Amino acid sequence: MMHTGPCQRYVFAGPRAGAMLRFGPTVVKGVVDSFIHLTNARGSAFNCLLRGRIAKHLEGISSHVPESSVSTIGFIGGTGPEGRGLAVRFAAAGHNVVIGSRDASRAVEAADEVKIILSEVSDAADVRGALNADAASASDIVFIVVPYAGMMRSLEQLSSSLAGKICVNVISPLSFAGGIPAAAPPEIGSAAEEAAQYTPDLRWVAGLHTLSARDLLKPTSSLDTDAIICGDDDDAKLTVSALLSEVPGLRPVDAGSLQSARYLEGATALLININKRYKSHASLTIAGLNVG
Amino acid sequence: MMHTGPCQRYVFAGPRAGAMLRFGPTVVKGVVDSFIHLTNARGSAFNCLLRGRIAKHLEGISSHVPESSVSTIGFIGGTGPEGRGLAVRFAAAGHNVVIGSRDASRAVEAADEVKIILSEVSDAADVRGALNADAASASDIVFIVVPYAGMMRSLEQLSSSLAGKICVNVISPLSFAGGIPAAAPPEIGSAAEEAAQYTPDLRWVAGLHTLSARDLLKPTSSLDTDAIICGDDDDAKLTVSALLSEVPGLRPVDAGSLQSARYLEGATALLININKRYKSHASLTIAGLNVG
Numbered sequence: 001m002m003h004t005g006p007c008q009r010y011v012f013a014g015p016r017a018g019a020m021l022r023f024g025p026t027v028v029k030g031v032v033d034s035f036i037h038l039t040n041a042r043g044s045a046f047n048c049l050l051r052g053r054i055a056k057h058l059e060g061i062s063s064h065v066p067e068s069s070v071s072t073i074g075f076i077g078g079t080g081p082e083g084r085g086l087a088v089r090f091a092a093a094g095h096n097v098v099i100g101s102r103d104a105s106r107a108v109e110a111a112d113e114v115k116i117i118l119s120e121v122s123d124a125a126d127v128r129g130a131l132n133a134d135a136a137s138a139s140d141i142v143f144i145v146v147p148y149a150g151m152m153r154s155l156e157q158l159s160s161s162l163a164g165k166i167c168v169n170v171i172s173p174l175s176f177a178g179g180i181p182a183a184a185p186p187e188i189g190s191a192a193e194e195a196a197q198y199t200p201d202l203r204w205v206a207g208l209h210t211l212s213a214r215d216l217l218k219p220t221s222s223l224d225t226d227a228i229i230c231g232d233d234d235d236a237k238l239t240v241s242a243l244l245s246e247v248p249g250l251r252p253v254d255a256g257s258l259q260s261a262r263y264l265e266g267a268t269a270l271l272i273n274i275n276k277r278y279k280s281h282a283s284l285t286i287a288g289l290n291v292g
Numbered sequence: 293m294m295h296t297g298p299c300q301r302y303v304f305a306g307p308r309a310g311a312m313l314r315f316g317p318t319v320v321k322g323v324v325d326s327f328i329h330l331t332n333a334r335g336s337a338f339n340c341l342l343r344g345r346i347a348k349h350l351e352g353i354s355s356h357v358p359e360s361s362v363s364t365i366g367f368i369g370g371t372g373p374e375g376r377g378l379a380v381r382f383a384a385a386g387h388n389v390v391i392g393s394r395d396a397s398r399a400v401e402a403a404d405e406v407k408i409i410l411s412e413v414s415d416a417a418d419v420r421g422a423l424n425a426d427a428a429s430a431s432d433i434v435f436i437v438v439p440y441a442g443m444m445r446s447l448e449q450l451s452s453s454l455a456g457k458i459c460v461n462v463i464s465p466l467s468f469a470g471g472i473p474a475a476a477p478p479e480i481g482s483a484a485e486e487a488a489q490y491t492p493d494l495r496w497v498a499g500l501h502t503l504s505a506r507d508l509l510k511p512t513s514s515l516d517t518d519a520i521i522c523g524d525d526d527d528a529k530l531t532v533s534a535l536l537s538e539v540p541g542l543r544p545v546d547a548g549s550l551q552s553a554r555y556l557e558g559a560t561a562l563l564i565n566i567n568k569r570y571k572s573h574a575s576l577t578i579a580g581l582n583v584g
Contacts, residue, residue, distance in 0.1 A: 266559075288575055
């Protein structure tokens with residue numbers, strides 16, 4: 001987990017959503033709606049929306065020297081552009097990254113590509129390739145970026161090493177029948193709900209479907225877009241939001257319960273249709289959000 | 293239809309999409325990818341993406357004095373905030389508007405509200421209330437903004453007066469079971485596809501689901517958002533895009549075939565979840581679109 005001085009923290013970037021801080025054994029919950037500047041584990045500044053009791057407690061710790069401990073972020077099936085793109089951004093923000101694959105040599109190859117991209121960035125954290133099982137057990141937060149066809153098999157194999165961990169489902173089931181990119185959701189409504197039903201002991205968050213992998217892979221440019229996430233575990237969303245806030249130009253947006261994954265997975269098909277027509281690499285943003 | 297000098301025109305704001313112009317009996321089709329300034333029927337400037345043969349033809353007509361003829365825009369079930377909001381914007385752009393309702397007095401009341409809002413705007417066109425059947429027969433382009441529960445009954449009653457006309461389906465079927473706003477699409481996938489299957493002789497476009505009605509109702513502020521539309525009738529999309537381009541700060545985005553309405557209707561549920569959480573009136577925009 002991320003640390004700032006003696007405090008383990010979970011900060012959520014949504015207004016009026018509960019924010020939680022841990023000071024050793026003490027847990028402080030509060031309401032969130034004004035900005036405060038913090039530094040992350042690597043000393044980079046980022047903004048959080050805070051007020052009241054939490055802001056007061058943070059004033060008390062803001063002069064502490066950050067520890068060097070950082071969280072490790074894992075990717076299951078992370079050799080594709082989405083996995084590599086997110087790996088670039090999280091490593092640039094100072095988190096160690098493990099890119100997982102069923103094939104160890106492909107994982108190492110993808111990690112090497114990410115390291116070449118990160119040569120533009122000073123102070124990037126470590127990136128390594130590994131088998132999916134190693135990535136799962138070595139990581140604090142795990143992103144599931146396998147193709148939908150492999151999702152259930154991956155969960156079957158990895159559920160015990162993922163149990164209790166925050167898992168972010170980035171999968172969009174798609175079909176291309178008749179040349180038209182279309183959402184092809186499972187009966188339950190979304191891949192995210194299907195995964196959560198199958199492995200309820202994982203701490204599921206879904207999101208990041210609508211980011212441009214090409215933009216993620218350019219570590220020195222600001223993304224200027226939104227990372228829309230959803231889930232039923234508020235604390236897990238807080239942690240993921242804090243992580244996403246560390247990526248320059250990426251604003252986490254909380255779209256509610258895990259059921260909202262239906263619309264985010266559908267939005268992937270929408271964006272593919274738009275990108276096909278405009279020959280672009282567009283992403284989805286929310287205009288007029290009431291923050292700050 | 294809209295006229296500029298002697299030319300009836302259909303201009304589409306998407307890059308590389310076909311654009312079509314009519315000069316009396318002559319139809320010119322071409323490829324679109326650079327900007328040109330035009331004036332609409334009321335003389336307001338707006339941008340279109342044009343090149344090649346079309347741009348050349350437009351140079352020839354750009355000095356013509358605009359005619360005073362304007363198209364009439366109708367709203368079926370237009371007394372709610374979406375209908376009134378769009379009515380405000382189209383009347384402000386110089387198009388006569390007919391707000392339809394099953395109840396003539398409610399339609400007149402809604403039209404009066406719109407006229408009060410339009411008192412801030414100079415040169416707004418006429419707005420009147422009428423029965424849905426009158427709105428359908430009096431209008432060149434018709435927006436269907438009834439609640440989903442009334443959609444099929446409205447189409448049954450109005451299909452003969454709507455036949456051959458461009459109809460824009462703005463309906464999102466929703467449920468609020470368990471307090472969670474959710475998309476509740478019909479078996480076929482979307483309300484838009486269901487409507488088009490039932491009335492294939494209407495020229496269907498779907499879109500505008502993800503605009504903020506509250507923002508539409510403020511005629512003097514720029515919207516700064518995207519009007520995402522889709523449909524299988526390219527010429528109908530061209531006409532609707534040209535109309536939308538006349539609203540300040542509104543960028544039409546073509547999301548492909550009518551099937552994409554599934555994702556736009558779903559995005560309504562996504563936005564309601566986000567707005568509930570952030571107490572906002574947000575809309576959806578596409579970042580990184582390759583235009584201009």
